[in-house]
Amino acid sequence: MDFQGPEAADLANVHSLNQAYLDELRRHDANASGTVSGIFNVAAELGSLNRAKAALLAQCPFLVFALPEAADSRWTRLFSDDEQADLFGGHARPPESGARLVAATLGFLWELTRRNPYAARLVSGASLDWCERLADSSPVRVFRFAGGEPNLLAPRLALRTEFWTKLLGAGISEDREIRRAAQLCALQTVLTRQPAVHYHRLPAAACLMPAPAMRVADRSKGRADD
Numbered sequence: 001m002d003f004q005g006p007e008a009a010d011l012a013n014v015h016s017l018n019q020a021y022l023d024e025l026r027r028h029d030a031n032a033s034g035t036v037s038g039i040f041n042v043a044a045e046l047g048s049l050n051r052a053k054a055a056l057l058a059q060c061p062f063l064v065f066a067l068p069e070a071a072d073s074r075w076t077r078l079f080s081d082d083e084q085a086d087l088f089g090g091h092a093r094p095p096e097s098g099a100r101l102v103a104a105t106l107g108f109l110w111e112l113t114r115r116n117p118y119a120a121r122l123v124s125g126a127s128l129d130w131c132e133r134l135a136d137s138s139p140v141r142v143f144r145f146a147g148g149e150p151n152l153l154a155p156r157l158a159l160r161t162e163f164w165t166k167l168l169g170a171g172i173s174e175d176r177e178i179r180r181a182a183q184l185c186a187l188q189t190v191l192t193r194q195p196a197v198h199y200h201r202l203p204a205a206a207c208l209m210p211a212p213a214m215r216v217a218d219r220s221k222g223r224a225d226d
Helices: 008-029 042-047 051-057 072-079 097-115 117-124 128-136 139-148 161-167 176-192 202-206 211-225
Strands: none
Touching (some): 008 042, 008 051, 008 097, 008 117, 097 117, 097 128, 117 176
């Protein structure tokens, strides 16, 4: 089956979520300097962008912020096999702007993973395993989780200075071609530099491997056991 990338409407949603995140940082960090004790601080740099530069960065073809998709412990409550939760159960609390953005992001990714998990991986940088587990969750559980799990938002690849140096340089250039090339290069980094995540559905996929490939895998295992 041919890979189907994100549709125009999907990318429009990505751009809107990026803009909402950058607006959130600008509201909270408008007076922050770009460094803390001499260390490059991505959130402060993003918060100091003017509206025009933020709008250019928001056009990235991927989410410039991350949920900690690789931190399995953060997602236990959502991905557990517990009984269906009541949408209005538990302790309600005022909807904070950050929680609303998390809910909007998870709602978007939930719908996209059910329709096209490969496109969801492309725009979020998450593993296919995480995307498929999100798709298996109910919408009620997703929105309950978004409202009750704190501190889920962070700049994507925040510790990679070279990644953000390029995005905050050529990636917000007024020259469309330069900007597009830098943002696509950043997308490649997002897809190739994320932490390795165990793919829980691998055993099922392995059952579909042709016999010769399985025999090679068995021989490799035998050598490792010696």
